[in-house]
Amino acid sequence: MNKLIPGYRGTVNAWECDQMGHMNVQFYSAKCSQAFGHLQNALGLSPAQIREDKKGLTISSVRIQFKSELHAGSVLHGFCGIREVKGEVIHGFIHLFDTAFYKLSSVFEFTAHYTDLISSEALPLPAKVRKRAEDLSDEHPKMYRPAPFAGALMPPVALDHMFESGRSSVNTWECDSFGNIEMRHIIGYFSNAVIHVLKSIGLSRGPLRGQNLGSAALDYRSDFHAPLKMSVPLATRSGLIGAEGKIFRFGHNLINLDTGKIAVTTTVLGCYFDMATRKSIPLPEEFTNYPKEKLLEAQF
Numbered sequence: 001m002n003k004l005i006p007g008y009r010g011t012v013n014a015w016e017c018d019q020m021g022h023m024n025v026q027f028y029s030a031k032c033s034q035a036f037g038h039l040q041n042a043l044g045l046s047p048a049q050i051r052e053d054k055k056g057l058t059i060s061s062v063r064i065q066f067k068s069e070l071h072a073g074s075v076l077h078g079f080c081g082i083r084e085v086k087g088e089v090i091h092g093f094i095h096l097f098d099t100a101f102y103k104l105s106s107v108f109e110f111t112a113h114y115t116d117l118i119s120s121e122a123l124p125l126p127a128k129v130r131k132r133a134e135d136l137s138d139e140h141p142k143m144y145r146p147a148p149f150a151g152a153l154m155p156p157v158a159l160d161h162m163f164e165s166g167r168s169s170v171n172t173w174e175c176d177s178f179g180n181i182e183m184r185h186i187i188g189y190f191s192n193a194v195i196h197v198l199k200s201i202g203l204s205r206g207p208l209r210g211q212n213l214g215s216a217a218l219d220y221r222s223d224f225h226a227p228l229k230m231s232v233p234l235a236t237r238s239g240l241i242g243a244e245g246k247i248f249r250f251g252h253n254l255i256n257l258d259t260g261k262i263a264v265t266t267t268v269l270g271c272y273f274d275m276a277t278r279k280s281i282p283l284p285e286e287f288t289n290y291p292k293e294k295l296l297e298a299q300f
Contacts, residue, residue, distance in 0.1 A: 003138045005042045007035025007094060008078035012070050018191075019205075020214040021275065022069040026188035029064070031078065032094045032108045033184055039080040039092065043132045051177070055123065057090065058115040059183060064220040065107045065146050068098060069278065075099040081143060082136045088125055089113060090133050095143060104144055117178040120227035149221050151242075152300045154251040154265040156225050159239065161294040162253065163200060165193035166236035170228055179230040186222070190252045190266050193238045197250050201240055202286040212275045213284075218247075219269040226256060226263040233257040242297040243287035246271050246280050251296050 008031050016027035040050070040057055050056040070076060078096040085091070094108040113122045114129065125133070166189055174185040194215070195205065208214075228234070235257055241249040247269055254264040271280040292298070 003081060003136050003140070004143075005039055005080040005136075006077075007038040007080040008032070008076070008096065009099075010076060012072055012074040012076065014072040017072050020216060022071055022216070023074070024188075025064070025066070025191050025217050025220070026184050028066070028070075028096065028106050029108075029187040030182075030184040031076070031096060032106075033182055035078045035080050035094045035096075039082075039094070042080070042136065043129050045129060050117070054117050054178065055114065056117055057112040058117070058120075058180075059110045059112050059224065060089075061111045061223045062183070062220070063107075063109040063146060063149060064187075064222075066216070066218055067104045067106060067144075069216075070098060070105050076105065079143075081138065081140050082133050083139065083145075084137050085125070085130060085133045088122070090125075093140075093143065093145075107144060107146060109146060117176075117180060120180070146219075149219065149267070150269070151249065151267075152297065153221055153223070154241075154253065154267045154296075155300070156223070156253070156262045156265050158237070158253070158262075159251075159296050159299050161296065162237040162239040162251070163196075164235055165196040165238040165252070167234065169233045170230050172230055175230045181228040181230075183222075186228075186254060186264055187220070189234070189236050189254060190220075190238075190268065191217075193236045193252055194250065194268075194270075197238045197240060201290050203284060208284075213272055213281070214275045215270055215272050217268055217270045220266060222264060222266040224264055226259070226261050228254075228256060228263050239296045240287075240290060240294070241267070241300075242295050243283055243290065246282055248283060248287055249297075 018024040083091045096106045237253045250268045252266040
């Protein structure tokens, strides 16, 4: 346990909660981004060092599981850890806890590379960073580790029956000091896209509110294929991968419209729940009635 790194302590603000009454996925990511800074500092990559060298760790893939809800006023804290160093890749995690109940709320399992923050080129780990990461490495058997992601992941290619679910550009306030978009805002784009995906299969918020139903993400897997810099025009394309029982699966591509390249792919597992009991329910019939030939999983 002495290899765990304290990474976050704070509360949930009311403006971080969405129409489902719980903290939105993008703000989980914001708090974990702050924790990631503490992890870098523990590896010898202090803010001053990063500013001077213009090099630091960047996340290349992340698995996010949401284990319990957080609401406005919830008190939370987080820990970081390194599971292993494999080649030039650091495998680590960040856990956020509901402090009042010491209950695990979310899990971020990530891979990270040492990167030139201007050119976005992946670089070999500096010897001192590698040594510190190896010294901190541990299986951390007492810390929850997700099982492998269930089902196929979104490939970084265009698929039939995806549609444009968002269009924007990377704003200054969405970037770090080197002009690179922060992960929180990428997750925010995908969160905003969900309502459009639901609408595409025939579900609108009005009737769902009348039935007191909400939806929640349970599991995210994001892979970062290309950098996104300040002022880049973006489009999000999304589609329904599949749905069964209580679980639906969406896929998203975030596209750099300057280059036409897919910069980020994300696969999301989610559910519907009763807003009063906060318990999951069987999916609305719109999911089961959706034409099977339009499901993205048919092209995987």
